Amino acid sequence: MGGTKEILCSAPADLFPSKSLLCNNFVHQQQNSLSPFTSTFNTCKRRAVQLRKVMAVAPAVPMQTLIELDSTKVTPEIPVQFTVTAQVTVKYDAKEKMKEMVFHLLDSGAKATQRGVFLQLVSTDVDPRTGGPKLSKEAVLDWSRDLHITADKVSHEVQFLVDANLGVPGAILVSNKNQKEFYLESITIEGLVHFKCHSWVQPEKLHPGKRIFFSNKAFLPSETPAGLKVLRKEELRQLRGNGEGVRAVSDRIYDYDVYNDLGHPDKGTEHARPILGGQHRPYPRRCRTGRPSTKSDPKAEGPVNESLPMYVPRDEAFGDLKRQAVDAGSWKGMVNNFFPFLKDSSTDGGAITFSEINELYKENPSNESQRKESPKKASFPIKLNKMIKESTADAFRFNPPNIVSRDASCCLRDDEFGRLTLAGMNPLSIERLKVFPPVSKLDPSLYGPRESALREEHIIHHLDGMSVQQAMEKNKLFILDYHDTYLPFLNSINAHPDRKAYATRTILFLTQMGTLKPIAIELCLPPANPYIPSKQVITPPIDATTCWQWQLAKAHVCSNDSGAHELIQHWLRTHACMEPFIIAAHRHLSVMHPIHKLLRPHMRYTMDINARARELLISAGGIIESLFSTKEVSMEITSFAYKNWRFDMETLPADLIRRGIAEPDPTEPHGLKLLIEDYPYANDGLLIWSAIETLVRDFVKHYYPSADHIQFDPELNAWYYEFINVGHADIRHESWWPRLSTPEDLVSILTTIIWIVSAEHAALNFGQYHYGGYVPVRPSYMRRLVPNEHDPEYATFLADPEGYFLSSLPSLREMTFLMSVLDILSTHSSDEEYLGDTRDLSTWTEDSEIIEAFYRFSMDMRMVEEEIAKRNADPKLRNRCGAGVSPYDLLVPSSKPGVTCRGVPNSVTI
Numbered sequence: 001m002g003g004t005k006e007i008l009c010s011a012p013a014d015l016f017p018s019k020s021l022l023c024n025n026f027v028h029q030q031q032n033s034l035s036p037f038t039s040t041f042n043t044c045k046r047r048a049v050q051l052r053k054v055m056a057v058a059p060a061v062p063m064q065t066l067i068e069l070d071s072t073k074v075t076p077e078i079p080v081q082f083t084v085t086a087q088v089t090v091k092y093d094a095k096e097k098m099k100e101m102v103f104h105l106l107d108s109g110a111k112a113t114q115r116g117v118f119l120q121l122v123s124t125d126v127d128p129r130t131g132g133p134k135l136s137k138e139a140v141l142d143w144s145r146d147l148h149i150t151a152d153k154v155s156h157e158v159q160f161l162v163d164a165n166l167g168v169p170g171a172i173l174v175s176n177k178n179q180k181e182f183y184l185e186s187i188t189i190e191g192l193v194h195f196k197c198h199s200w201v202q203p204e205k206l207h208p209g210k211r212i213f214f215s216n217k218a219f220l221p222s223e224t225p226a227g228l229k230v231l232r233k234e235e236l237r238q239l240r241g242n243g244e245g246v247r248a249v250s251d252r253i254y255d256y257d258v259y260n261d262l263g264h265p266d267k268g269t270e271h272a273r274p275i276l277g278g279q280h281r282p283y284p285r286r287c288r289t290g291r292p293s294t295k296s297d298p299k300a301e302g303p304v305n306e307s308l309p310m311y312v313p314r315d316e317a318f319g320d321l322k323r324q325a326v327d328a329g330s331w332k333g334m335v336n337n338f339f340p341f342l343k344d345s346s347t348d349g350g351a352i353t354f355s356e357i358n359e360l361y362k363e364n365p366s367n368e369s370q371r372k373e374s375p376k377k378a379s380f381p382i383k384l385n386k387m388i389k390e391s392t393a394d395a396f397r398f399n400p401p402n403i404v405s406r407d408a409s410c411c412l413r414d415d416e417f418g419r420l421t422l423a424g425m426n427p428l429s430i431e432r433l434k435v436f437p438p439v440s441k442l443d444p445s446l447y448g449p450r451e452s453a454l455r456e457e458h459i460i461h462h463l464d465g466m467s468v469q470q471a472m473e474k475n476k477l478f479i480l481d482y483h484d485t486y487l488p489f490l491n492s493i494n495a496h497p498d499r500k501a502y503a504t505r506t507i508l509f510l511t512q513m514g515t516l517k518p519i520a521i522e523l524c525l526p527p528a529n530p531y532i533p534s535k536q537v538i539t540p541p542i543d544a545t546t547c548w549q550w551q552l553a554k555a556h557v558c559s560n561d562s563g564a565h566e567l568i569q570h571w572l573r574t575h576a577c578m579e580p581f582i583i584a585a586h587r588h589l590s591v592m593h594p595i596h597k598l599l600r601p602h603m604r605y606t607m608d609i610n611a612r613a614r615e616l617l618i619s620a621g622g623i624i625e626s627l628f629s630t631k632e633v634s635m636e637i638t639s640f641a642y643k644n645w646r647f648d649m650e651t652l653p654a655d656l657i658r659r660g661i662a663e664p665d666p667t668e669p670h671g672l673k674l675l676i677e678d679y680p681y682a683n684d685g686l687l688i689w690s691a692i693e694t695l696v697r698d699f700v701k702h703y704y705p706s707a708d709h710i711q712f713d714p715e716l717n718a719w720y721y722e723f724i725n726v727g728h729a730d731i732r733h734e735s736w737w738p739r740l741s742t743p744e745d746l747v748s749i750l751t752t753i754i755w756i757v758s759a760e761h762a763a764l765n766f767g768q769y770h771y772g773g774y775v776p777v778r779p780s781y782m783r784r785l786v787p788n789e790h791d792p793e794y795a796t797f798l799a800d801p802e803g804y805f806l807s808s809l810p811s812l813r814e815m816t817f818l819m820s821v822l823d824i825l826s827t828h829s830s831d832e833e834y835l836g837d838t839r840d841l842s843t844w845t846e847d848s849e850i851i852e853a854f855y856r857f858s859m860d861m862r863m864v865e866e867e868i869a870k871r872n873a874d875p876k877l878r879n880r881c882g883a884g885v886s887p888y889d890l891l892v893p894s895s896k897p898g899v900t901c902r903g904v905p906n907s908v909t910i
């Protein structure tokens with residue numbers, strides 16, 4: 001380690017007092033592991049201040065002059081120089097890349113002075129004669145001399161020749177004269193001054209100019225050392241770009257655009273999609289790529305292709321481990337798709353059986369008996385049959401999702417239906433019923449009467465002897481209301497022969513056991529004509545016919561829930577609405593800014609996964625349109641929902657209060673009284689919410705002791721202003737946007753952001769396979785409506801209700817496609833970083849109080865894990881413990897890689 005080496009001074013110690021200061025403080029560092037570097041920096045800083053006392057500060061010079069300043073022309077005030085050693089750590093994500101780079105270097109024949117990486121230290125002090133910061137001489141890192149090809153990470157030693165009066169290095173300028181980019185992980189000078197870089201450095205021939213890396217010490221803008229002020233502004237200017245041109249994959253420019261890249265109008269009008277973003281279809285902004293427009297629509301951005309791959313700023317791109325995880329998942333999905341596709345094709349997409357569905361899974365206890373009953377099996381040609389038998393080898397089957405492995409029944413039981421609204425993959429839609437019958441908020445001139453068809457007689461028998469009014473007053477009635485979400489789009493959806501959907505409302509009763517029981521389902525269609533009722537109410541079964549109708553109605557509700565979960569709760573709220581805060585942070589918060597440092601782990605990989613989503617998931621003909629009921633109106637539904645999105649309601653307490661699930665109560669642990677006491681998402685979520693809030697409050701208190709500190713921080717205010725006014729431009733005038741005036745305002749804003757991208761996203765994302773991977777109980781779309789006695793299909797339904805039910809579900813091919821997608825989306829890669837993970841604290845080496853706060857947070861996360869384990873074992877908590885009941889693990893902070901149905905990453909990574 002460089003830090004263990006003695007500094008090589010070329011002058012006697014009495015001529016250079018800083019030598020002993022540095023060395024003495026390094027000893028102190030070894031003795032105090034929690035605050036190893038603060039005192040070192042402070043001592044160095046004091047020395048710098050003393051030096052400044054005798055120097056006149058000259059006016060600042062332009063940045064370009066500063067960067068290109070030739071340090072050899074600067075005459076040292078004190079003619080003493082010494083050598084400083086730095087350890088430069090370069091990471092090689094893929095070993096092959098390194099070999100390629102090394103061979104290229106060795107073969108290039110370039111002279112040593114024409115290749116390598118050039119580094120130059122920048123002092124925090126200004127040189128009074130130049131007006132710019134004091135600089136070291138350039139040092140060369142030439143790794144062709146220092147090869148460790150098998151290592152992922154290599155630490156190279158570099159020696160700088162510096163003037164004795166350089167002061168404390170606060171930045172390093174880096175220029176890459178090699179042919180290829182490299183990943184600079186960190187630089188440590190004499191083991192004392194740390195630079196966490198974590199960035200790709202492009203070759204100079206592609207990106208002329210020098211990269212700027214700042215040391216780990218956090219500075220509010222007003223506290224920026226004089227020598228770094230110009231560099232701080234220049235770095236942000238580079239990151240903002242000029243808003244023009246096509247972005248290359250090597251760029252690192254953060255800018256905004258509307259969603260005008262989802263359609264493919266050049267393929268035909270049916271492939272065109274409306275632009276999202278603007279007054280007509282409001283939407284958050286996404287990262288600008290600058291791709292040229294399509295031929296047929298100048299307002300639409302052209303497609304991704306080999307010469308114009310999807311752009312995200314270079315440092316936002318997935319690392320190799322993450323990319324490999326996604327690719328491996330894709331491969332697995334393809335394999336799993338192959339045989340069902342063959343089988344589906346062979347049956348011409350016709351009816352399927354439960355046994356054929358169950359054959360898709362490993363070790364399903366019900367498979368064996370049902371396979372014997374399958375009438376389809378015997379009709380296959382022998383050769384094909386043999387192939388299918390081979391295909392059922394475990395290697396080609398899916399792991400049984402929790403919902404299958406714990407309950408072998410094929411239809412969703414009522415108690416499980418209710419439980420999943422509190423502890424399933426979408427626990428964010430359930431609301432307390434405040435008005436009965438429920439009333440739509442849609443414009444009646446466009447969507448028909450607002451009144452519901454639900455009446456007291458539909459539910460009175462399920463209220464334990466209470467009237468509806470009494471049950472509402474006792475907070476016993478809840479609703480899953482998808483009426484206004486779907487009704488405006490049903491005509492478009494139902495125009496497709498293989499899509500049939502309702503706008504549903506489900507009334508649920510809170511039993512004395514603390515569980516929810518569905519007691520009525522309203523199925524609504526747009527009014528076709530005044531003589532045919534467009535709304536019907538289905539109630540729990542009383543005979544065989546109503547039993548199947550009830551199952552079908554529940555399947556339609558699940559289909560509504562599945563689409564609303566994926567499009568609104570998951571995509572819109574946690575992916576799309578959060579991208580602008582990331583773009584704004586990189587444009588306005590210097591990497592030196594403490595808020596940038598705090599948010600950095602919470603921005604990881606989000607821009608990349610969102611870009612991939614635009615290309616593959618939410619695009620015209622993409623995965624969402626193929627596998628969900630909403631087809632080509634999928635994204636319009638999210639734009640419609642965005643009109644009701646409110647950042648101030650995204651805090652967990654506000655969300656629970658808005659949905660009527662909780663009431664403020666200062667006597668309760670989190671200041672809230674839950675009206676459904678056993679609500680696993682809310683109970684576990686509040687533990688995490690409070691821990692995040694505590695961490696953020698400690699942090700804000702440290703850097704912002706007063707409101708003045710907030711108000712006079714131009715970077716912070718520019719970040720928040722742009723997040724609202726550009727990132728969410730279409731709703732920027734809403735009066736509900738929280739103000740940013742006081743430290744407590746900042747605590748609330750930061751806690752909300754970190755909560756959304758970590759715990760809220762995890763709760764919505766990582767249960768997708770385990771709760772949605774058994775399609776009969778959670779179909780992503782339905783192909784047939786619920787038949788009633790006036791329908792021509794009613795006789796068919798009566799004759800074979802199970803066949804009717806199965807023929808209403810997605811085809812076997814699309815089921816397996818969906819399962820593959822959910823499997824990929826539920827996967828943690830091996831480089832995932834979780835809440836409370838302390839691996840990434842190197843950025844705080846200069847702030848011991850902050851490191852201590854993070855350690856406390858880490859301990860909090862461990863306590864959350866223990867508490868969740870305790871709750872999952874408590875038989876009184878019937879929504880997470882009981883016979884065949886899957887525990888609620890989605891908010892357990894840690895996880896292993898893979899599909900684990902637990903783990904809370906720091907950021908939206910998938």
Ligand SMILES: [Fe+2]
Nearest residue numbers: 761765908910
């Ligand atoms: Fe996600």
